[in-house]
Amino acid sequence: MANEGKYENLVDKSIEFEAFPNELLLNILGFLEIVDLIKCSQTSKRVRVICYEKSLWQKINLSKKRVPTEFLQKVIDYGCKCLNLNEAKIIGTLKLENESQLNHLDLSGCRAENQSVFNELLKSCHSLQTLSFTNAVNISQLTVQNGKTLQILNFWCGVQGLLCTLRLSSIVCILNNCSALKELHFWNGVTMLDEMVNGNLCHLCGIDNDALDYLVNNISTQIEKFSLGFDPYRGDEKIKTLVSRCTKLKELRLMCSTNFRNDSITHIIDHLRPTLIKLVIVDGGCGENDFDFRKLYELKSMPKLKNFYFTYNTPDKNVISELRYQLPNVSVNGHPPLASENGKS
Numbered sequence: 001m002a003n004e005g006k007y008e009n010l011v012d013k014s015i016e017f018e019a020f021p022n023e024l025l026l027n028i029l030g031f032l033e034i035v036d037l038i039k040c041s042q043t044s045k046r047v048r049v050i051c052y053e054k055s056l057w058q059k060i061n062l063s064k065k066r067v068p069t070e071f072l073q074k075v076i077d078y079g080c081k082c083l084n085l086n087e088a089k090i091i092g093t094l095k096l097e098n099e100s101q102l103n104h105l106d107l108s109g110c111r112a113e114n115q116s117v118f119n120e121l122l123k124s125c126h127s128l129q130t131l132s133f134t135n136a137v138n139i140s141q142l143t144v145q146n147g148k149t150l151q152i153l154n155f156w157c158g159v160q161g162l163l164c165t166l167r168l169s170s171i172v173c174i175l176n177n178c179s180a181l182k183e184l185h186f187w188n189g190v191t192m193l194d195e196m197v198n199g200n201l202c203h204l205c206g207i208d209n210d211a212l213d214y215l216v217n218n219i220s221t222q223i224e225k226f227s228l229g230f231d232p233y234r235g236d237e238k239i240k241t242l243v244s245r246c247t248k249l250k251e252l253r254l255m256c257s258t259n260f261r262n263d264s265i266t267h268i269i270d271h272l273r274p275t276l277i278k279l280v281i282v283d284g285g286c287g288e289n290d291f292d293f294r295k296l297y298e299l300k301s302m303p304k305l306k307n308f309y310f311t312y313n314t315p316d317k318n319v320i321s322e323l324r325y326q327l328p329n330v331s332v333n334g335h336p337p338l339a340s341e342n343g344k345s
Contacts, residue, residue, distance in 0.1 A: 033061070035065075054078055054079045057078035057079060058079065058080060058081050059080070059081065059082040060075050060080050060082070062084060062088050063084050063085070063086040063087060063106075064086070064088060065088050066088070066089050066091060067088050067089065067090050067091065068091050068092055069090060069092035069093055069094040069117065070092065072094060072121075073094060073095075073096065076101075076102070076124065080100070080101065080102065081102060081103045081104065082102075082103065082104040083102055083104070083105050084106045085105075085106060086106045086107075086108050086109055086132075087108070087110065088110050088111075089110075089111045089112070089113075090110065090111070090112040090113065090117050091112075091113055092113065092114070092117075093114045094114075094116075094117045094120045094121060095120065096120055096121070096123070099124055099125075100124040101127070102125050103127060103128060103129045103130070104128070104130040104131075105121075105122075105128060105130070105131050105132070105133075106130075106131075106132045107121075107131075107132060107133040107134065107135065108132040108133060108134050108154065108156055108188070109201055109203070110133075115135070118137055119137060119138055122137055122138070122141075122142050123138075123141065125142075125145060125146060127146065127149045128146040128149060128150050129149055129151050129152065130150075130151065131150060131153055131154065132154035132156065133154070133155070133156065133157070134203050136157060139170045139173050139174065140169075143174055143176075143178055144173075147177035147178045147179060147180075148179060148180060149180060150178050150180060150181060151180050151181060151182045151183065152181075152182065152183040153174065153178065153183070153184050154183075154185045154188065154203075155174070155184075155185065155186050156185070156187070156188055156204065157205045165206040165207065166205060166207045166211050167208060168210045168211040170211070171207065171211040171212075172214065175220070181223060182222065182223065182224050182225070183223070183224060183225040184223055184225075184226055184227075185225070185226070185227040185228075185253075186205040186227060186228045186229065187203070187204045187205070187227045187228055187229040187253060187255055188201075188202070188203040188204075188227075189227060189253050189280060190202040190203070191255070191282050204229045204255070205229075206229070212238060213238070216238045216241040216242040217241060219242070219245060220246075221245060221246060221247070221248065223248065224248055224249060224250045224251070225250060225251040226242070226246065226249060226251070226252055226253070227254070227280070228253070228254055229256075235256060235261075235264075236263050236267075239264045239267055239268070240263070240264075240267040243267050243271040243272055244267070247272065247275065248275055249272050249275055249276060250275055250276060250277045250278070251276075251277060252272065252278070252279055253278075253279075253281075254281050255282040256281070256282070256283050260283040260291050262291055262292055262295045265295045265296060265298065266298075269301060272302070273302050273303070274303075274304070275304065276302055276305055277306050277307065278305075278308075279299070279305065279309070280308075280310075281309070281311075282309075282310075282311050283310075283311065293319055293322075293323075296308075296310065296323060296326075296327075297323075297326040299330070300327050300330075305327075306329070306330060306331060307330065307331045308330050308331065308332050309333050310323070310332075311333075320332060320335070324337075325338065328342075
């Protein structure tokens with residue numbers, strides 16, 4: 001009975017939502033998804049004004065949603081800086097009169113009824129720092145407008161089994177215009193097998209041989225993370241050129257449909273020993289087999305390496321177990337380091 005009295009007192013002293021000061025309401029509304037925010041805006045005029053405070057529209061996640069272009073335009077007009085349209089479907093046409101304030105834009109796997117939506121959206125961007133896309137775009141205009149600010153470029157122009165092959169002109173535009181790049185990815189790290197088993201989409205952009213030659217010989221020496229899926233002629237030489245030029249790499253991901261070579265591991269170790277933290281090698285194992293798994297044991301000489309993922313025609317458990325034993329401080333193929341399991345530092 002005493003407790004009932006306490007609860008009644010709490011009811012008597014309860015405060016209606018709208019009685020909170022604006023600053024507190026703003027903080028509460030900041031936890032809502034954009035769809036719920038819009039629903040909340042319909043409760044009263046005062047709440048509506050707060051719901052459309054520009055600070056609540058800075059970071060918008062529309063991943064896997066159906067997005068009318070009228071709403072997309074509203075998001076941009078309200079000064080959105082971080083927009084996630086990953087695997088979204090955009091409905092309608094888009095016409096933007098002013099420059100957007102977007103700094104981070106994810107268009108990976110995004111679809112649109114009208115393909116001009118992508119160029120219209122990107123045409124409005126002049127200060128992007130991060131960009132991910134899987135659709136054909138005007139790469140020249142994109143890199144000219146955002147070249148001084150773009151730090152992370154995920155160029156994944158291949159979706160749902162369709163592989164886009166980049167030509168030399170596209171690579172020249174990227175490298176000549178994007179002077180601030182720290183990360184450059186032509187593969188999202190998902191394998192075809194993972195796509196079939198787990199449903200994760202493999203985004204992979206091919207590069208023809210002339211473009212690849214230009215890329216490895218002219219890529220910025222300031223690049224810290226790089227990924228590429230390729231089937232190049234003289235691939236081992238290209239890997240050597242890449243790692244000898246980009247000696248600040250912290251993350252390197254390679255998907256090779258031709259046989260990976262022992263010398264490639266030697267090049268990686270020789271040039272990236274002081275910096276590399278993550279290494280991913282997905283090897284199709286086609287062609288002559290001159291690769292020895294034991295070569296991978298030499299990776300233990302890399303003091304900063306913490307994450308290693310390797311597939312070679314799906315290596316058996318014994319190979320993975322031996323790799324873990326030889327690299328006790330490294331996570332191998334998703335398994336935790338043996339040293340941590342054994343309680344060692």
